[in-house]
Amino acid sequence: MKMKMKCLHTLKEDPLIPFNRFHAFVYFFAVLAVVYHRFSLVMNDTSSGVPFSMFASLLVAELVFALQWFTGQGSKWRPVTRREFPERLWEVVEEKQLPKLDVFVCTADPYKEPPVNVVCTALSAMAFDYPTDRLSVYVSDDGCSELTMFAFMEAAKFARHWLPFCKDNNILVRSPEAYFNTSDHHDHSHQKIKIMYQDMKERIDSCMKRGFVSEDMIISQKESELFMEWKRFTRRDHPSIIEILLESDKDKDVSGVPLPNLIYLSREKSSKIAHNFKAGALNSLLRVSGMITNAPVILTLDCDMYSNDPSTPLRAMCYLLDPSMAFDLAYVQFPQRFPGINGKDIYAAEIKHLFQINAQGLAGLCGPNYVGTGCFFNRRCFFGSPSSSSLQNDAICDAKNEGISYSILQKALHSLSCRYEHGTKWGSSIGFQYESIVEDFNTGYRLQCRGWRSVLCEPERPAFFGDAPMSLNDVLGQTKRWCVGLYEVGFSRSPTHGFTCTLISSSQRMLKNSLSLSLEDQRFGNGGMSKGYG
Numbered sequence: 001m002k003m004k005m006k007c008l009h010t011l012k013e014d015p016l017i018p019f020n021r022f023h024a025f026v027y028f029f030a031v032l033a034v035v036y037h038r039f040s041l042v043m044n045d046t047s048s049g050v051p052f053s054m055f056a057s058l059l060v061a062e063l064v065f066a067l068q069w070f071t072g073q074g075s076k077w078r079p080v081t082r083r084e085f086p087e088r089l090w091e092v093v094e095e096k097q098l099p100k101l102d103v104f105v106c107t108a109d110p111y112k113e114p115p116v117n118v119v120c121t122a123l124s125a126m127a128f129d130y131p132t133d134r135l136s137v138y139v140s141d142d143g144c145s146e147l148t149m150f151a152f153m154e155a156a157k158f159a160r161h162w163l164p165f166c167k168d169n170n171i172l173v174r175s176p177e178a179y180f181n182t183s184d185h186h187d188h189s190h191q192k193i194k195i196m197y198q199d200m201k202e203r204i205d206s207c208m209k210r211g212f213v214s215e216d217m218i219i220s221q222k223e224s225e226l227f228m229e230w231k232r233f234t235r236r237d238h239p240s241i242i243e244i245l246l247e248s249d250k251d252k253d254v255s256g257v258p259l260p261n262l263i264y265l266s267r268e269k270s271s272k273i274a275h276n277f278k279a280g281a282l283n284s285l286l287r288v289s290g291m292i293t294n295a296p297v298i299l300t301l302d303c304d305m306y307s308n309d310p311s312t313p314l315r316a317m318c319y320l321l322d323p324s325m326a327f328d329l330a331y332v333q334f335p336q337r338f339p340g341i342n343g344k345d346i347y348a349a350e351i352k353h354l355f356q357i358n359a360q361g362l363a364g365l366c367g368p369n370y371v372g373t374g375c376f377f378n379r380r381c382f383f384g385s386p387s388s389s390s391l392q393n394d395a396i397c398d399a400k401n402e403g404i405s406y407s408i409l410q411k412a413l414h415s416l417s418c419r420y421e422h423g424t425k426w427g428s429s430i431g432f433q434y435e436s437i438v439e440d441f442n443t444g445y446r447l448q449c450r451g452w453r454s455v456l457c458e459p460e461r462p463a464f465f466g467d468a469p470m471s472l473n474d475v476l477g478q479t480k481r482w483c484v485g486l487y488e489v490g491f492s493r494s495p496t497h498g499f500t501c502t503l504i505s506s507s508q509r510m511l512k513n514s515l516s517l518s519l520e521d522q523r524f525g526n527g528g529m530s531k532g533y534g
């Protein structure tokens with residue numbers, strides 16, 4: 001790779017930093033004064049008649065708030081913003097030298113996560129402005145649903161038209177659902193593709209209503225045999241499945257350009273064996289993709305989050321291909337953004353404090369958290385520390401790319417079996433972490449504790465848009481899950497975890513721990529609103 005380093009990105013410190021620090025300094029003494037005041041009241045409580053327990057509990061409450069405030073100061077200590085210049089990438093790397101990119105899309109339940117939406121997420125990634133022969137999309141279906149499988153078979157056909165349409169018309173929103181909801185073109189080609197999309201959607205929806213894929217939807221003997229398999233198992237007990245829906249070497253779009261690989265998989269499940277939720281799914285994806293395409297760069301996407309800007313992978317490459325960062329850069333995180341809740345975000349459903357303000361604060365220390373989606377990883381980071389020269393033994397991602405042969409598929413199927421990870425380091429020192437249900441925070445934190453760095457990439461045009469939970473029940477459920485998970489990390493006994501990790505700076509550790517302590521506040525308190533710095 002001819003790498004004459006042209007500036008691919010810049011970093012700017014927030015101009016409010018001195019003010020933030022001065023404010024924190026003054027506030028610190030104010031907090032000390034309050035605590036001192038309470039403390040002296042507790043000590044001298046002899047004559048006022050107010051019970052000692054009341055002053056003592058106020059003191060404890062004040063101390064908890066003081067600790068929360070103190071640990072949260074990390075987000076204001078050195079917030080930074082970065083800018084990247086993807087147009088300069090071509091001065092340092094040729095298009096055919098771009099690294100391969102594997103995109104992981106996870107889905108778990110066709111009734112909570114409608115297959116049409118999952119398909120739109122995958123299509124928006126397949127249509128990235130990235131060489132299609134270097135791009136692969138893997139879908140992990142933890143719901144093991146014939147409905148999701150059917151939706152992806154339909155998507156593979158639709159992609160032949162959708163991808164060239166997006167590229168020819170220079171469309172930015174490449175999730176068909178989002179595109180047709182916002183655009184209003186009436187020319188022939190738009191109308192034609194819209195009808196195709198609606199037709200696909202109706203076919204998927206009609207299967208959804210029936211709850212199975214009916215005979216009239218199946219066009220070949222092969223498809224019919226495939227769906228027969230589904231009749232024999234349930235979502236909690238079933239064997240591993242891998243279906244190659246599109247193969248770059250063979251499949252072309254209507255204009256003759258190769259399509260990206262599109263691979264559906266569902267790991268083996270047994271009701272007696274723990275499957276480790278999303279982290280388990282991601283580790284399965286890591287193994288299977290390692291055998292099939294083994295791309296050095298991986299993008300993780302939740303099925304409810306679509307791409308809003310096709311240039312996103314090139315933006316991530318501005319960091320991942322920078323030789324001065326390549327050694328220890330684990331991931332490039334794009335913030336989670338949620339459109340369409342309401343203009344001023346009066347319900348704080350966009351969680352800006354968590355995804356934007358804290359993220360910028362961490363970005364200036366030693367890197368943002370991994371937030372589970374919209375994150376480009378260096379595959380190497382899952383298999384050791386930055387300095388480990390070779391991959392660990394259990395790692396199979398150094399398999400040579402021999403194309404998708406029968407023997408590779410058999411090996412890949414074996415790696416999806418539910419006992420495969422027993423006695424290995426998957427979920428601890430290899431891959432995504434199992435210890436906590438917030439596998440994202442835990443994995444990012446663990447990588448940083450091992451010496452890896454991360455970068456926050458926050459372009460003006462949001463890179464990904466997702467669905468925030470809309471009902472109170474969903475919000476409470478999600479918040480409870482996050483709180484429990486963060487406590488699991490904060491109070492972890494692991495030597496490189498919790499409040500004890502020494503490999504990251506103390507200000508960063510403070511901020512990480514503040515997340516464990518104050519998520520409810522960030523979400524529901526005034527911290528949930530966008531309030532800026534200072």
Ligand SMILES: O=c1ccn([C@@H]2O[C@H](COP(=O)(O)OP(=O)(O)O[C@H]3O[C@H](CO)[C@@H](O)[C@H](O)[C@H]3O)[C@@H](O)[C@H]2O)c(=O)[nH]1
Pocket residue numbers: 106107108109113140142276277278281301302303304371372373437438439440441478
């Ligand atoms: O057993 C499971 C459970 C979930 N998922 C997938 O995980 C993703 C996230 O799940 P969701 O229910 O949408 O959780 P959220 O609370 O909205 O997700 C946030 O919090 C999670 C846990 O910290 C992160 O994994 C997510 O990336 C982050 O967006 C979805 O694509 C699911 O399909 C699986 O693949 N298998």
Ligand SMILES: [Mn+2]
Pocket residue numbers: 302304467
């Ligand atoms: Mn979600």
